[in-house]
Amino acid sequence: MNDIQRAIDAVWRIESAKIIATVARMVREVGLAEELAQDALVAALERWPQTGIPTKPGAWLTTVAKHSAIDHLRRRKLLERKHEELGRELEAELETAASFADAMNQDEDIDDDLLRLLFVACHPILSPEARVALTLRLLGGLTTDEIARAFLISEATVAQRIVRAKRTLAEAKVPFEVPRAEERTERLASVLAVLYLIFNEGYAATAGESWMRPSLCEEALRLGRMLAELAPQEAEVHGLVALMEIQASRLRARSGPDGEPILLLEQDRSRWDYLLIGRGLSALKRAEGLADQGSYTLQAAIAACHARARTAQETDWKLIVGLYDALLRQTQSPIVELNRAVAVSMADGHAAGLALADALTENEILRNYHLLPCVRGDLLLKLGRQAEARAEFERAAALTRNLREQALMLKRAKACS
Amino acid sequence: MRFMMLVIPKGYESAEPGKMPDAEHVAEMMKYNESLQKAGVLLALDGLHPPSAGVRVSFKNKKPTVTDGPFAEAKECLGGYWMIQVKSKEEAIAWASRAPMGDNEIIEVRQVQEFDDFPSDVQQAADGFKEMQAATKS
Numbered sequence: 001m002n003d004i005q006r007a008i009d010a011v012w013r014i015e016s017a018k019i020i021a022t023v024a025r026m027v028r029e030v031g032l033a034e035e036l037a038q039d040a041l042v043a044a045l046e047r048w049p050q051t052g053i054p055t056k057p058g059a060w061l062t063t064v065a066k067h068s069a070i071d072h073l074r075r076r077k078l079l080e081r082k083h084e085e086l087g088r089e090l091e092a093e094l095e096t097a098a099s100f101a102d103a104m105n106q107d108e109d110i111d112d113d114l115l116r117l118l119f120v121a122c123h124p125i126l127s128p129e130a131r132v133a134l135t136l137r138l139l140g141g142l143t144t145d146e147i148a149r150a151f152l153i154s155e156a157t158v159a160q161r162i163v164r165a166k167r168t169l170a171e172a173k174v175p176f177e178v179p180r181a182e183e184r185t186e187r188l189a190s191v192l193a194v195l196y197l198i199f200n201e202g203y204a205a206t207a208g209e210s211w212m213r214p215s216l217c218e219e220a221l222r223l224g225r226m227l228a229e230l231a232p233q234e235a236e237v238h239g240l241v242a243l244m245e246i247q248a249s250r251l252r253a254r255s256g257p258d259g260e261p262i263l264l265l266e267q268d269r270s271r272w273d274y275l276l277i278g279r280g281l282s283a284l285k286r287a288e289g290l291a292d293q294g295s296y297t298l299q300a301a302i303a304a305c306h307a308r309a310r311t312a313q314e315t316d317w318k319l320i321v322g323l324y325d326a327l328l329r330q331t332q333s334p335i336v337e338l339n340r341a342v343a344v345s346m347a348d349g350h351a352a353g354l355a356l357a358d359a360l361t362e363n364e365i366l367r368n369y370h371l372l373p374c375v376r377g378d379l380l381l382k383l384g385r386q387a388e389a390r391a392e393f394e395r396a397a398a399l400t401r402n403l404r405e406q407a408l409m410l411k412r413a414k415a416c417s
Numbered sequence: 418m419r420f421m422m423l424v425i426p427k428g429y430e431s432a433e434p435g436k437m438p439d440a441e442h443v444a445e446m447m448k449y450n451e452s453l454q455k456a457g458v459l460l461a462l463d464g465l466h467p468p469s470a471g472v473r474v475s476f477k478n479k480k481p482t483v484t485d486g487p488f489a490e491a492k493e494c495l496g497g498y499w500m501i502q503v504k505s506k507e508e509a510i511a512w513a514s515r516a517p518m519g520d521n522e523i524i525e526v527r528q529v530q531e532f533d534d535f536p537s538d539v540q541q542a543a544d545g546f547k548e549m550q551a552a553t554k555s
Contacts, residue, residue, distance in 0.1 A: 010507035014456065057511075111455070218502060225457035252532060271532070275460060275500075 004049050012041055015058040016141040019065050021113035026069045028176050030120050031166025034138060036072065040065040114139075115230045116176050118223075122191040125172055130165040131194045132201075133158055139226075140219050150216050151201065191227070192240050192296060195220050199244050203251075217248050228283070238287035239297030245280030246303040249273040260404055265312040277307045298327040317347035334363045338372060345379055354379040370399035374409065381416060390416035419460065419529035420509035422499045427521035430494040431487050432467040445517040453501060453512065464497035493523075500529065 001009070016037060024033035040061045054060045121134040136142045136150075144162065148155040179187050202216030224241040231237050253271035254262055262268075284304050287297040302323045309315040324340035338360055345353020357376050366372045377392030393413035397406050429436070438446070453459035468486035475482050488494075503509050506528065513524045 006505065006507045007511065010505055010511040013504060013508055014511055215504070218504075222457035222502070225459075226455060229455045229457075279460070 004053070005045070007053055008041075008044055008048060011044075011053070011057040011061070013141045015061055016041075017114060017117065017139045018058065018110055019062050020138055021110060021117040022062055023065050023069050024117060024120075024176050025109075025113050026066065027072060029170055030117065030138065030174075030176065031170055032072070033069075034166070036068045037061070037065045039068055111230055112178070114226070115178050118191055118227065118230075119178050119187055120169060120174055120176060122187070122194045123169065123174055124187070124190050125168060125174065126165050128194070128197060130161050130168075131190070132198055133161045134165045135194050135223070136198065136219065137162055139223055142219070150213060188231070188234060188236070192236060195224050195227070196240060196244070196296075198223075199247075203247060214251065217244070217251065220244060221248055228286075232286075233290065235287045235290035235293045236296050238283045238290070239293060239295075239300050242280045242283035242287060242300035243296055243303055245276045245283060246300060246307050249276035249280065249307065260408065264306060265315075269310065269312075272307070280304065280307065295327060295330050298323055298330065302327070315346070317343055321347050334360060334365050335369070335371075337363075338366065338369075338375060342375055345382075350379045350382045354383065368399055370396045370405070370409075372396075373399065377412065377416075381412075386416045418504065418506070418509075419500060419502050419531070420506070421527045421529055422501065422509070422513050422516070423525040423527060424496040424498065424516075424518075425493050425523040425525060426496040427493065427523070429467055429496050430491045432469060434467060434470040436467050436469075438464075442517070442519075449515065449517050450499075452515070453499065458501045458503055458512065459499065460502050461500040462498065465495055468494050496522075 019037045019040065020030070020033050023036050024030050027033055027036070043064050044057070044061060048054075118135070118139055121138050122131045126134065132151075133147055136147050137144070142150075144158045145155050148158045151158070178184065199217050199220035202213045202218075202220065221241070221244050224237070224244055228237050228241050249272050250264070250267060252273065253267040253269070254264075256262055280300070281304055284297070284300045287293060287300065302320055305316050305320050305323070320343045321340065324336060324343055328336050328340060338357065341353050341356035341360070343353075344356055354376065357372065357379060360366055360372060361376075373392040373395040377389045377396060380386075380389035380392060390413050393409050393416065397409035397413065400406050400409065450459070450462060453462075468488055468491065471486045473484045473486065473488055475484065501509060501512060503512065506526070509526050509528075513526050516524055518524065
C-alpha cells in the first residue's frame with residue numbers, strides 16, 4: 001500500500017459508517033447502502049491519487065454516495081413505472097422522497113442513522129456470527145480480509161456470511177429504524193451481546209497468536225464508546241463499556257512471557273492500564289446513575305472492585321459476594337454461582353466456598369465445565385486435602401481443550417503431594 | 418495504537434498568565450472534541466495554562482534550578498493535547514487534519530510508547546513505572 005492508499009484507508013475507517021448510515025436512510029436497505037458507499041470509495045481510489053485528498057474527504061465521499069443513491073432511486077422508480085405498479089406504491093414513493101429530501105439537508109440526524117445501522121446489523125434475524133461480521137464491516141469499516149484474519153477463518157467464509165446477512169435483511173424487509181418500547185430492550189440486548197462477543201473473541205486469545213485479535217478488543221471498545229454517545233440514557237451500555245474498559249486494562253498483565261495465563265489475583269497490578277481503569281470507573285459511575293441496571297453493570301461493578309484494590313489482599317470480597325448475589329438474581333447462571341463460591345471462599349473462608357462449589361457438582365450445565373474441578377481443586381488444596389485436590393486438577397486437565405490451561409492444571413496436580 | 422496530538426499555538430510561549438482562548442474558538446473546539454468522542458477514539462484530553470504561569474526546572478550538574486516563566490529562549494510551547502486510540506498513524510493524521518486550528522497553530526502527532534515496545538532489559542529497569550502512573554492517575 002502506498003501513502004495515498006493508506007490515507008484513503010484512514011479516511012474510510014473514520015467515515016464509512018456515517019456514509020453507509022446516511023445512504024441507508026435514503027434507500028432503506030443496509031446492504032445496498034453499503035454497496036453504494038463502496039462505489040464511492042472506489043471513485044475516491046481512482047480520483048484522489050491524481051487530485052490529492054480533498055479538504056473534507058468525508059463530505060466528498062458522502063456526496064458521491066448520495067448521488068449514486070439518487071440514481072438508484074430514479075432507476076427503481078422507472079422500473080416500477082414500467083411494471084405499472086404506480087398506484088399502490090405511490091404513497092411509499094412519496095415517503096421515500098420526503099426522507100430523501102431530509103437526508104440531503106439534515107446532517108445532524110447522523111447519530112440516529114448510526115444507531116439504526118447498529119441495530120440493523122445486530123438484528124436477531126441473523127446468526128450471531130453474521131451479526132458480528134456485519135457489525136465489523138458496516139460500523140467498524142473493517143475489510144472482509146481483516147475480519148477473516150481476526151476470526152482465523154477464510155476470507156470466502158466471511159464474504160459469504162456478509163452477503164447472506166445482507167440478503168436476509170433485504171428479504172425480511174427489516175426496517176431501517178431503532179425499535180421502540182419492549183422491542184428496543186430486547187434488540188439493545190442483542191447489540192450489547194454482539195459487542196461483548198467481539199471483545200471476548202479478542203480477549204480469549206493469548207498474545208502473539210494473531211496481531212488482529214487484540215485489536216478486536218479495541219474495536220469492540222471503540223464501538224461501545226460510540227454507542228455510549230449515541231444512547232447515553234441506557235445504563236447497560238455504560239455498564240458494558242465499563243466492563244470492557246476494566247477488562248482491557250488487564251490485557252498486558254494476564255499472560256506471562258511465554259503466553260501462559262496469569263490469574264487475576266496473581267497479576268502484576270503495576271502492569272494494568274490505569275488510563276483504561278479510570279475510564280472504566282467513570283463509565284460505571286454513569287451506569288450506576290441511571291435506571292434499569294443489568295448484568296453488564298453488575299459485572300463491571302465486580303471488575304471495579306478488583307481494579308480499585310492496589311493489591312490482591314486489599315480486595316473487598318464481601319462487596320463482591322453481594323454483587324454476585326445481585327447478579328445471580330438476574331441471571332441464575334451456575335457459572336455465576338461458581339464465581340460466587342470463589343468470592344465466598346475469600347470472604348468467609350475456604351470451607352464455606354468449598355461447600356457451595358460441592359453443591360454445584362450435581363448441576364447438569366457444569367458437568368463438563370473444567371473450571372468447576374479447577375476451583376474445587378484449589379479450595380481442597382488450601383484446606384490441606386492434597387489427594388482430593390490432585391484428582392480435581394487432573395479432572396480439570398482432562399476437560400479443558402485449551403492446551404496452555406491443560407498444562408497448568410497438570411502442573412498443579414503434580415504439585416499436590 | 419495510541420497517539421498524542423500535541424497543540425503548539427504560536428505566541429502562547431509569551432502569553433500573559435491568565436490568557437484564555439476566546440469563546441468562539443472554544444465552541445469550535447468542543448465540536449471537534451465531541452466528534453472524537455462520538456467516533457469512540459478519544460481517550461483523554463487537556464489544555465495547559467501558558468508558560469508564563471509555569472516554571473522550568475533544569476538540572477545543570479544534577480542540581481535542580483527553578484526558573485519562572487515565560488521562558489525567553491523558548492520558540493514554541495505546548496498548549497494542550499488529545500490522546501486518541503486509532504488503528505494507524507494515517508488515521509491519527511486524518512483526525513489531526515480535522516482540528517479547528519488557526520494560521521498560528523500546529524498539531525504535532527506522536528505515537529505513545531507502549532510498555533511492550535521496550536526491550537526486556539529496559540522493561541526490567543522500568544519496573545514499577547506503571548505503578549507510578551497508577552499512583553498519579555487513580
